[in-house]
Amino acid sequence: MKVLAFDIFGDFGQFRKYYTTSSILTFSFPPPPTVKGMLGAISGSPKDKYLDEFKNTQVAIRIIHPIQKIRFGLNYINTKGNYFTLTRKNGHQPRTRIPAEFLKSPSFRIYVSDSDEILSKLTENIQQHKSFYTLSLGLSELLADYRFVGLFKSDLVENKEAEIVTMVPLDIITDIKFEEGKRYQKEKIPADMDSERVVNRYKDVVFEVDGKTIKAMVKHYRSFENGEAITFI
Numbered sequence: 001m002k003v004l005a006f007d008i009f010g011d012f013g014q015f016r017k018y019y020t021t022s023s024i025l026t027f028s029f030p031p032p033p034t035v036k037g038m039l040g041a042i043s044g045s046p047k048d049k050y051l052d053e054f055k056n057t058q059v060a061i062r063i064i065h066p067i068q069k070i071r072f073g074l075n076y077i078n079t080k081g082n083y084f085t086l087t088r089k090n091g092h093q094p095r096t097r098i099p100a101e102f103l104k105s106p107s108f109r110i111y112v113s114d115s116d117e118i119l120s121k122l123t124e125n126i127q128q129h130k131s132f133y134t135l136s137l138g139l140s141e142l143l144a145d146y147r148f149v150g151l152f153k154s155d156l157v158e159n160k161e162a163e164i165v166t167m168v169p170l171d172i173i174t175d176i177k178f179e180e181g182k183r184y185q186k187e188k189i190p191a192d193m194d195s196e197r198v199v200n201r202y203k204d205v206v207f208e209v210d211g212k213t214i215k216a217m218v219k220h221y222r223s224f225e226n227g228e229a230i231t232f233i
Helices: 032-043 116-127
Strands: 001-010 058-061 069-077 095-104 107-113 143-166 172-175 184-193 199-208 214-224
Touching: 001 116, 032 095, 032 107, 032 116, 032 184, 107 116, 116 143, 199 214
Parallel strands: none
Antiparallel strands: 001 107, 001 143, 058 107, 069 095, 143 214, 172 214, 184 199
């Protein structure tokens, strides 16, 4: 199986958690449906069709820059009462401030596997640094850059311990060795979304906050010639 790898990075990122209401929290990395949106921007797939086009695409995500989160207060237009005014009037403030969480200097390595036709188109565009739509890290204002890493052959390995460089789905882990000096976290993320933007599947994934490897016995993983091991979400 061929696997395309590329890096995506920027100054700030925000991948809003689905359960947040009054305050905005972010996932530590882009969930697979968000990654597929990035692939659609690179390949030119329409916004209402990219989830169908990349329905069978497998995605793995590696942390390149340690996860750092910061918070800002964002000013939103206050439309309570179904009207907006530039000045305070009858106790109605023109804006309301909402606390929002962002990723600082996010950088991720994205691994993608699909048909030769899809991989060929993505590879060509990424190598030429060409996209049909502007890439962002969540919000449209948070512009992203990207660079080609490589197109690799991979082998399937089953029921074996490995030093995995990507996030690891919890449901494929049979044993994990927690090592000193590493910081482990778990997040529940949307793993699959249909064209109506309804989440069909959530997954718990384990990752190391600083991007270090996770030593675990897993049901299956993909191995590259250089010894790197990844797990698709």
